[in-house]
Every structure is written in C-alpha cells, then in structure tokens.
Amino acid sequence: MAGRGSYAKGLAKREEILRSALEVFSRQGYRGTSLRELAKAVNLSQAGILHYFDSKEQLFAEILRKRDELDGARYAETDEAAHALVAVMRHNAEVPGLVQLYANISAAATEADHPAHDYFVRRYDGMRRMFADSIRTQQTAGQFPAELDADMIATVMIATADGMQVQWMLDPERDMSDHLEYLWSLLSGIHQPDRRPSESAQ
Amino acid sequence: MAGRGSYAKGLAKREEILRSALEVFSRQGYRGTSLRELAKAVNLSQAGILHYFDSKEQLFAEILRKRDELDGARYAETDEAAHALVAVMRHNAEVPGLVQLYANISAAATEADHPAHDYFVRRYDGMRRMFADSIRTQQTAGQFPAELDADMIATVMIATADGMQVQWMLDPERDMSDHLEYLWSLLSGIHQPDRRPSESAQ
DNA sequence: GTCTATAAGTCGATAGAC
DNA sequence: GTCTATCGACTTATAGAC
Numbered sequence: 001m002a003g004r005g006s007y008a009k010g011l012a013k014r015e016e017i018l019r020s021a022l023e024v025f026s027r028q029g030y031r032g033t034s035l036r037e038l039a040k041a042v043n044l045s046q047a048g049i050l051h052y053f054d055s056k057e058q059l060f061a062e063i064l065r066k067r068d069e070l071d072g073a074r075y076a077e078t079d080e081a082a083h084a085l086v087a088v089m090r091h092n093a094e095v096p097g098l099v100q101l102y103a104n105i106s107a108a109a110t111e112a113d114h115p116a117h118d119y120f121v122r123r124y125d126g127m128r129r130m131f132a133d134s135i136r137t138q139q140t141a142g143q144f145p146a147e148l149d150a151d152m153i154a155t156v157m158i159a160t161a162d163g164m165q166v167q168w169m170l171d172p173e174r175d176m177s178d179h180l181e182y183l184w185s186l187l188s189g190i191h192q193p194d195r196r197p198s199e200s201a202q
Numbered sequence: 203m204a205g206r207g208s209y210a211k212g213l214a215k216r217e218e219i220l221r222s223a224l225e226v227f228s229r230q231g232y233r234g235t236s237l238r239e240l241a242k243a244v245n246l247s248q249a250g251i252l253h254y255f256d257s258k259e260q261l262f263a264e265i266l267r268k269r270d271e272l273d274g275a276r277y278a279e280t281d282e283a284a285h286a287l288v289a290v291m292r293h294n295a296e297v298p299g300l301v302q303l304y305a306n307i308s309a310a311a312t313e314a315d316h317p318a319h320d321y322f323v324r325r326y327d328g329m330r331r332m333f334a335d336s337i338r339t340q341q342t343a344g345q346f347p348a349e350l351d352a353d354m355i356a357t358v359m360i361a362t363a364d365g366m367q368v369q370w371m372l373d374p375e376r377d378m379s380d381h382l383e384y385l386w387s388l389l390s391g392i393h394q395p396d397r398r399p400s401e402s403a404q
Numbered sequence: 405g406t407c408t409a410t411a412a413g414t415c416g417a418t419a420g421a422c
Numbered sequence: 423g424t425c426t427a428t429c430g431a432c433t434t435a436t437a438g439a440c
Contacts, residue, residue, distance in 0.1 A: 013423085031313060034415065047418080048424050056416065100312050107305040110371040111233055121372050149384070155376065156385050159365025160358055167361055169312040170323050174357065182351070183358050190392055212405085236433065249436080250406050258434065 014052045017042055018066045022098070025063070029097035030104055035059075057115040060105055065119070067098060081134035081154070082184045085161055089177040092165065096172075099165050106162075128154050145190045153187060216254045219244055220268045224300070227265065231299035232306055237261075262307055263318035269300060270325070283336035283356070284386045287363055291379040294367065298374075301367050308364075330356050347392045355389060 020042040025033075028041075035056050039046040053059040071088050078084040092099050109116040131154035138144035160183055164176040222244040227235075230243075237258050241248040255261040273290050280286040294301050311318040333356035340346035362385055366378040 010423085029313070032310075035417090036415085045425055046416080047426080050417065051423065100309075103309040103312060104306075106368055107302075107309045108234075110302050110305060110368065111231070117372075124369055124372055148388070152381055152384050155366075155369060156362055156381055159362045159369055159381070161361075162365035162368055163361025163363065164357075166308055166312065166364055167326055167357060170319075170326055179354055179358055179361070182354050186350070186389065186392060190388060215405085237435095238433085247407060248434085249408080252435065253405065 010052070017044070017049065017052055018062060021059070021063050022066055022070075025097040025101050026095035027097060030101035055115070060101075061116040061119055064102060064105060064116070067102075068123070079134070080138070081131040082157060085131075085157060086177045086181050086184070089161060089164070089180055093168070093176060096169065099169060103162075103165060103169070124158070127158055131157060144188055148187065148190065157184065212254070219246070219251065219254055220265060223261070223265050224268055224272075227299040227303050228297035229299060232303035257317070259317040262303070263311075263321055266304060266307060266318070267321065269304075281336070282340065283333040284359060287333070287359060288379045288383050288386070291363060291366070291382055295370070295378060298371065301371060305367060305371070326360070329360055333359060346390055350389065350392065359386065 021038055024038065024041040031037075035046045035049060038059075039049050042049070049059065053062070071091070074091070075084040075087050078087060105116060106120055108114055109120040111117065128151065132150040135144055135148075135150040135153055139146045139148075139150065157180070161176070161180055164174075164179055168174050168176045223240055226240065226243040237248045237251060240261075241251050244251070251261065255264065273293070276293070277286040277289050280289060307318060308322055310316055311322040313319065330353065334352040337346055337350075337352040337355055341348045341350075341352065359382070363378070363382055366376075366381055370376050370378045
C-alpha cells in the first residue's frame with residue numbers, strides 16, 4: 001500500500017513547492033513572474049518545477065487554490081461569511097504579493113480559454129452561494145434585514161472586497177477591512193422606513 | 203502657426219490609432235494583445251505604431267486615458283456621480299473587450315514601477331474625490347443620508363464597480379449596473395434609527 | 405511617414421545526461 | 423528526481439531603405 005515511496009515523496013515535494021511559491025509571492029510580489037524566477041526562489045531549476053507541474057498556468061492556478069484552501073481553513077470557525085471576509089481582508093494586507101498575484105490572474109482568467117477560467121467561474125459561484133446562504137441564515141435569525149436580497153448583497157460584498165484590493169495596492173494607506181466592515185455595518189443597520197411596527201397599517 | 207502640416211497630421215494619426223485601438227479592443231477583446239496584432243487591426247505595421255507611441259505600455263495607458271476621456275464627455279451632464287457610474291457600467295456591458303483590457307492593465311499597474319502606475323494612482327484619487335464631493339453636495343441638499351461618510355462611500359462604490367466587472371466577465375448573466383444601482387438605493391434609503399425627528403429628544 | 409528586416413532578449417517546454 | 427542545454431516561438435524595439 002505504501003507503494004515504492006516515490007509517489008508519496010512526489011506529492012510532498014509538490015506541496016513544498018506550492019507552499020514555497022506562496023510564501024515567495026507573499027513577500028516579493030508577482031512581477032509577471034517567469035518560471036525561472038520562481039524556480040530560483042524555491043531552489044530548483046525551471047525544468048525541475050515542470051517535473052511536478054504540467055505547465056506554468058497550471059502551477060499558478062494551483063497556487064491560488066492552495067491559498068483559498070489555507071484561508072478557508074484559517075477562518076473555518078467563523079460562521080458569519082461577512083466577518084470571515086473581513087478577516088481574510090485583514091490578513092491580505094499582510095501579503096501584498098499574493099493580492100497582486102490574485103488580481104493579475106483573476107483578470108487574465110476572464111478570457112474564456114484561459115486555463116484557470118473554469119476554476120474562477122466555479123470559485124465565484126461557490127463564494128456567492130456560501131455568502132448568500134450565510135446571509136439567509138442571519139435573516140431567519142433576525143440578525144440581518146429580511147428585506148434585503150441575499151444574493152445581490154453577497155455579490156456586492158465580494159465585489160467590494162475585490163475592488164478594495166486594487167485601491168489598496170495603489171494606496172496602501174486605505175484600510176480594506178475597514179471599508180468592508182463599514183459597508184456591512186450600514187447594510188446590517190438598515191430597517192425599512194415604509195413598514196410600520198404594527199401589521200395593521202392601512 | 204500651422205507649421206509644416208506634419209505636426210497636425212501626426213496628432214490626427216495618433217488620435218486615429220487610439221480610436222481604432224479602442225474600437226478593436228471593444229470588439230475582439232484583449233488577449234495579451236501584441237503590438238503586431240493591434241497593428242494589423244489598425245492597418246499599420248508594428249513599427250508604424252511605435253513611430254507614434256514610445257512603447258507598448260505607453261500606448262495601452264493612453265488607450266485607457268482616451269476611454270476615460272470619452273466616458274467623461276458622455277456622462278458630463280450627469281451631476282450625480284452615482285448615476286454617472288451606473289451609466290458607465292451599463293455602457294461597459296456593451297464593450298467587454300475594453301472591460302477586460304481595463305481589468306488586466308489596472309492589475310498590472312499595481313506594481314510600483316509599472317509605466318501606468320502613477321496614472322492609476324491619480325485616476326483613483328480623482329475619482330474618489332469627485333464622487334465624494336458629489337455625495338457631500340447631495341448631503342447638504344438633504345438628498346443623501348448626512349451621517350454617512352462620503353469618502354468611504356465613494357471608495358466603496360468605486361470598488362464595487364470594479365469588482366462587479368470581474369464577476370460579470372466570469373458570468374455575463376449578472377447585471378453590473380443593477381447591482382450597483384441596488385447598493386446605491388440601499389445606501390440612499392438609510393435613515394438613522396437612533397435619532398428622533400424632533401431635536402429636543404433627551 | 406511607413407515599410408521590411410532584424411537585433412536582442414525572454415519565455416515555456418523538451419531532451420537527455422547523470 | 424534534478425540538472426544542463428537547447429529549441430522554437432514570440433516579444434519589443436531599432437536600423438535603415440524608400
């Protein structure tokens with residue numbers, strides 16, 4: 001069952017490259033990074049990396065998947081999606097290179113035939129659904145205005161998070177999580193002006 | 203004063219290239235476009251284009267500047283920034299290639315030494331200021347909740363617009379301007395729950 | 405002012421030694 | 423499993439003919 005050992009070792013090395021790459025990007029940023037640069041950073045030759053990954057784009061897509069996985073694990077205990085998003089944003093401010101990598105790849109993956117296109121489509125779909133579900137739960141619990149459209153709010157919150165990252169990178173003084181938290185607090189505090197406390201109005 | 207004619211002609215040709223490129227991008231999109239492709243599309247050789255623009259990046263930055271100029275002219279009559287933004291979004295849905303170009307270049311310009319970095323820093327700064335001013339005007343006129351932070355709202359609205367573009371490109375069914383309009387209507391409808399109509403409370 | 409031709413470089417990917 | 427070496431494609435930018 002343990003195989004010839006090489007399989008498990010290969011997987012471990014893959015993982016190591018992924019983590020290494022993730023850390024390298026966090027620190028020194030994504031500057032249209034070539035495989036050669038990345039290889040140097042993880043102490044391997046360019047050919048060495050391609051022994052583990054089929055292509056550059058596949059590697060990049062997996063780096064982002066890995067990031068999502070780590071973020072997901074880190075904030076798994078948070079049941080409120082909005083708070084988790086704010087927490088992720090606060091964390092992102094510590095890893096500017098990753099934010100940059102993400103912005104660049106998500107823009108590129110916009111093209112229909114980009115290798116990571118499907119991944120991003122599914123990713124946003126999943127995030128929206130998760131977020132909207134969390135909102136609906138809060139709504140039934142009376143912790144969030146029931147008249148707001150959960151799907152649209154989820155979409156807008158995620159869009160704001162993405163957009164804030166660009167503005168933050170261009171102006172690091174601006175606090176991403178503050179803005180997101182402010183928006184969420186405003187939405188949470190909304191109450192319908194045209195409905196009376198009593199149901200017997202009119 | 204008219205010079206030898208060549209100066210004015212050169213400017214006109216520059217303008218023509220810019221407009222052509224803008225239209226090409228609107229239609230067929232930005233696929234890591236090379237100068238050669240773009241040259242072919244505007245009926246010029248690659249070297250011919252570089253006769254008018256110093257480099258590829260400079261050309262791309264000027265294309266976006268041109269777009270801003272046209273958008274600005276088109277919605278100049280709108281005094282409410284939010285409505286102008288919604289209108290621009292509605293227009294953007296007709297020019298997916300441009301939206302893609304914008305997403306890619308703004309992500310790339312995030313890098314401090316990118317040729318268009320300063321342009322984007324100034325652009326966002328200007329947009330935020332303009333938007334916030336418009337909000338403050340509405341606030342004094344009593345047309346927007348006075349207790350909301352104009353600068354933060356402006357920032358968030360712009361961020362939402364940017365983020366919606368990515369989600370729309372990955373899922374064209376989603377209507378960017380609808381989401382933006384919805385968010386704006388929610389914010390506009392906020393009224394403070396803890397302030398009484400009368401000033402003499404407490 | 406616009407072209408062809410090409411310089412000079414980088415990239416991802418592959419082949420093959422070890 | 424990791425390397426060196428190299429291929430071939432493609433890039434921007436330049437030189438120089440017309």
